[in-house]
Amino acid sequence: MASSGPHVQAKFFTKQPQFTVSEDVFSVPATVTTLELNDLINGLLSSADGDGESLRREFDFLVQGEFLRLPLNTHMQNKGLTAERVVSIEFLLRQPAPEPSTAIQQEDWISSVQGNRDSILSGSYDSTVQVWTRTGQRLVSGTGHTEPVKAVAWVKQEATGGQFLSASQDQLIVLWDWDREGGTAVPSLCCRGHARSVDCLATHPTADKFASGSWDKMIKLWSLGDAEEEEEEERARGKKKAKQEQLGPTRTPLMTLQGHSEAVTSVTWVDDITLCSASWDHTIRTWDAEAGIPKETLTGSKAFHSIAYSSLSHLLASGSSDRHVRLWDLRSQKGVLVESTLTAHQGWVSAVAWSPTNQYHLTSASYDKTLKLWDTRSPRAPLYNMSGHREKLLCADWSIPDLLICGGAEKQLCTFSYSDQLSNMPDRQQGN
Amino acid sequence: MASKRKVGEAKLEKEELDLFVDAPPDDDDDDDGDTSDSEESVYSGLEEEPSSSEEEEENSSDNEDHGTDDTTDTPGPTTDNTAGSAGTSSTERLDNRPQPDEYEFDSSDEEDIRNTVGNIPMEWYNDYPHIGYNLDGKKIMKPAKGDELDEFLNKMDNPDYWRTVKDKTTGEDVKLTDEELDIIQQIQRGKYPDKAYNPYEPYIDFFTHEKMIHPVNNHPRSKRSFIPSLVEKEKVSKLVHAIKMGWIKPRKARDDEPKYYDIWENDNQYTPDKRYQTHIPAPKLKLPGHEESYNPPPEYLPSEEEILAWTQADPEDRRQAFLSKKYDALRKVPAYAGFVKERFERCLDLYLCPRQRKMRANVTAEDLIPKLPKPRDLQPFPTTLSVVYEGHTDVVRCISVEPTGQWLVSGSDDETLRFWEVATGRCRKVLQLGGRVRSVAWCPNSAVCLVAAVVDSTVIIINPSLGDKLVYHSTDNLLNTYEAPESQETKLPVEWAAAEGKEHDMGIRLRISHPKTIRQVTWHGKGDYFAIVMPDGGRMSVLIHQLTKRRSQNPFRKSKGLVQCVLFHPIRPFLFVATQRYVRVYNLLKQELTKKLMANCKWVSSMAVHPGGDNLIIGSYDSRLSWFDMDLSTKPYQTLRHQKRALRQVCYHKKYPLFASASDDGTVVICHGMVYSDLLQNPLLVPVKILRGHKVTQNLGAMDCEFHPTQPWIFSCGADTTVRLYT
Secondary structure, three states: OOOOOOEEEEEEEOOOHHHOOOOOEEEEEOOOOHHHHHHHHHHHHHHHHOOOOOOOOOEEEEEOOEEOOOOHHHHHHHHOOOOOOOEEEEEEEOOOOOEEEEEEEOOOOEEEEEEEOOEEEEEEOOOEEEEEEOOOOEEEEEEOOOOOEEEEEEEEEOOOEEEEEEEEOOOOEEEEEEEOOOOEEEEEEEEOOOOOOEEEEEEOOOOOEEEEEEOOOEEEEEEOOOHHHHHHHHHHHHHHOHHHHHHOOEEOOOEEEEOOOOOEEEEEEOOOOEEEEEEOOOEEEEEEOOOOEEEEEEEOOOOEEEEEEEOOOOEEEEEEOOOEEEEEOOOOOOOOOEEEEEEOOOOOEEEEEEOOOOOOEEEEEEOOOOEEEEEOOOOOOOOEEEOOOOOOEEEEEOOOOOEEEEEEOOOEEEEEEOOOHHHHHHHHHHHO | OHHHHHHHHHHHHHHHHHHHHHHHHHHHOOOOHHHHHHHHHHOHHHOOOOOHHHHHHHHHHHHHHHHHHHHOOOHHHHHHHHHHHHHHHHHHHHHHOOOOHHHOOOHHHHOOOOOOOOOOOHHHHOOOOEEEEOOOOOEEEOOOOOOHHHHHHHHHHOOOHHHEEEEOOOOEEEEOOHHHHHHHHHHHOOOOOOOOOOOOOOOOOOOOOOOOOOOOOOOOOOHHHHOOOHHHHHHHHHHHHHHHHOOOOOOOOOOOOOOOOOOOHHHHOOOOOOOOOOOOOOOOOOOOOHHHOOOOOHHHOOOHHHHHHHHHOOOOOOOOOOOOOOOOOHHHOOOOOOHHHHHHHHHHHHHHOOOOOOOOOOOOHHHHOOOOOOHHHHOOOOOOEEEEEEOOOOOEEEEEEOOOOOEEEEEEOOOEEEEEEOOOOEEEEEEEOOOOEEEEEEOOOOOOOOEEEEEOOEEEEEOOOOOOHHHHHHHHHHHHOOOOOOOOOOOOOOEEEEOOHHHHHHOEEEEEEOOOOOOEEEEOOOOOEEEEEOOOOHHHOEEEEEOOOOEEEOOOOOOOOOOOEEEEOOOOOEEEEEOOOEEEEEEOOOOEEEEEEEOOOOOEEEEEEOOOOOEEEEEEOOOOEEEEEOOOOOOOOEEEOOOOOOEEEEEEOOOOOEEEEEEOOOEEEEEEEEOOOOOOOOOEEEEEEEEEOOOOEOOEOEEEEEEOOOOOOEEEEEOOOEEEEEO
């Protein structure tokens, strides 16, 4: 540690109890980087263990809530910290890189994807919707749409099967009943009402209704229950007859939310009654889904392609055509709504998805052919880039906690296994 | 300097001696006051001696001292005695001296009067027993002198040894008094000898120039001063008489003009006619170099060939007017033969030198450029390539965007028409049309879903079946409702044919055949009429078709030139027709020519109308883009030249103040074009971005460009078979 140049007083602490080190203040060179700090912490830990068993671990370092990516003094300068006080540096195990697990070849572009438990639902430009196992085995393929499927969403999944939704450019949303044993998916409901291509779906957390957004600037809420509405449907069907029969009984929307002046590209549920939608008209709107009234409007400067909400961090992530991922705080009372901007993509950000288990992690897919894993504490550089795709990515999903899924014009459904260090910690301790 | 200093020392010694001399008379002779007075006035330092008795006491104490030292120092008393005798004798002599005042301050008078040898080095008397002669010519004997031991003992024992000096002229020891010491110290310090003397006493100016309130003297004014003078009265009366008689005339008033004036007063202001102000120095003569030396270094000496060349060359062509020559001595250098000629040429130089000063305007290039806002402040505008639509296999000639901006259609030389999803770059449909697609236009009416495409001499109306199902079904219904009228008076060789069977399934609905190759198709804003351009069609070069009635009409009776393109006005019933050099604006209702715009370029390639309808841009093959403000003038308001090669297409954005031009050099230039509703304010045109991306193939770059209808994005297509979206 003895080197020329200015030094900084630093104190190390961690929230991971197995790595606790003494609270001593160290004098480290101001230009220290994570590499040297890693050596220091590893040295401290091995000396504390005393048994000389030196299993080297990689740590990341947080200074004032942001990952240390530059030399310490530059980082502190950016953060406006003075070098005269003792700096508290939090360290934590570095997030291991996601490993590519499977690549499922498909017939056509993949427009949308959603995982649930052990199966992956994907919508394709060949107008089919398919369910896959994690290993790449096709469980079922639903055909019935006449135009490319633009969005898919799980409703429920059981051991014997389940229900899922698909929305297509043929203006229909179809609810499929999936029988796992028989390997069949039968359309059980056909939701008509949108005037143009339906581009996004969001199932309500209680799975009794869902929202859809379309190019016709509308957001529609639909019921998933059956019962008495069905009879209404019967009457409606009586008029139209015949050809609709193959996609199941017709359903009309519960509610239509009107307000966007351009195509709605993404909808998501913030909580049970609040719906959030993003549009090409450069706004993100929140709606009261019970009353059907708009609540708030967040205005950006570019068209939004995708939004995702995390109930862990209470942040809304948005991907837009200006290549940035922005994090919005919907609860914020102060004027600044954009919490931070994650900048690294080279093309449109087509999809964003939050980790269901880690409040800091999210993933984004972009037209620049990369999937990026972000930590919100490191806004300037992503944790990992998953490049190697040959074509632009159109969708990404992180519904299964340990699986990142993305698909796009490459016609491949790629999955990456993600290990959450928080959940993995007990295992490690047992291993030690 | 050294001698002067010596003189000074000598004087000091003398003074010391004088002091010493004067002391004894003071104590001895009180009766002869006159002399003592005079002496004292000379040596004022002694005037304020506290008392003579003190001196006496000191002397006596000295004597006592010496007395006590008698055993060792026998010569002591004798010296005293002699001194005393010498002192008395001198005073006596002083008494007898005549007292002219002039000698009082005479320095020569101050010389020693006890010893008459004068101012000589006393070493001369070292070998003699005497030391000089007194006034009476008697020898003054040297006082007895002790040996070194005595001297040393004296030094040790005598407390006053330090203040004892030897009088060289008499050889006696003299003890200096305190006052004398003071004076010596003062002089040593370079101050006035008398401590009490103040050189800076306040100066009393008795004869000051300032007027006093009291007279200097106190004499009362004489009586006479109160009596008027008779003589003066006489003189005055004489003068008064003379004035009355006119003998004395009043003095003429003096001219106020200054006697002297500054002839260089106006010299500071610059007047170009004054030659001395615009002095141009004469051209300088070249300084002589080595080659002009009488003894130049050998490398300056011309070789024989050079000499030959020099002599053969014309005098005007010679590089130098002489030949360097070597002489071993300066005196062997002959007279310079060309001297007179050279002087004459120098005079000519001076005389004929152009003495005209060129006035140059000091304008920097930056000042001439108009101040434009920074592009950063004019956002949004497309900046980066976002989506590339790939699939065509040949030059993509034309593109058109669906009115809502979800779909894009492109026509190419590979004889296909492709429909793309804008957001993803997905090709949704490919139509084989069996010919190069020259122009394509999406119907601007969002209630119908139709695309008009030009293949050779046919206009094909296509229903792409994209977008709203309801809309494209109703479009088909609308087309099917057509019923052919009974009376078909077709003067025009245009044939409408509905597509059937396989073609109908592909989406083709109508084919309109023309006699000549069609260059362009454009829709009217309502979506029912569309116009086509047949450049070779002669008087039928522009035709207007009506879709619902399947009717064609020819608006012009005769050809006005080679029509390049036509456009409908977005709001009013005007038709713009661009020929090679002019753009004519026709009123379709009144059927007359409203305006004729001079394009100010060689060959118009394309044109676009501002959504407001009052401004027009024209692109030309000589790479100019002209902006017309139609309320302003028929000449271009501004001509922009940002691209190196021919412009293929220009376009306006429907919502944002943007316009763009696509050029053969593969670039698309985006400009900010703000049109103000205030009629007094001219449009603000700022180039904001050059979008590069298209590769130049077969000398073709970007072929077409069109803005997205709602977003600040632009599509461009090019010869590199791609369509690109910049956002």
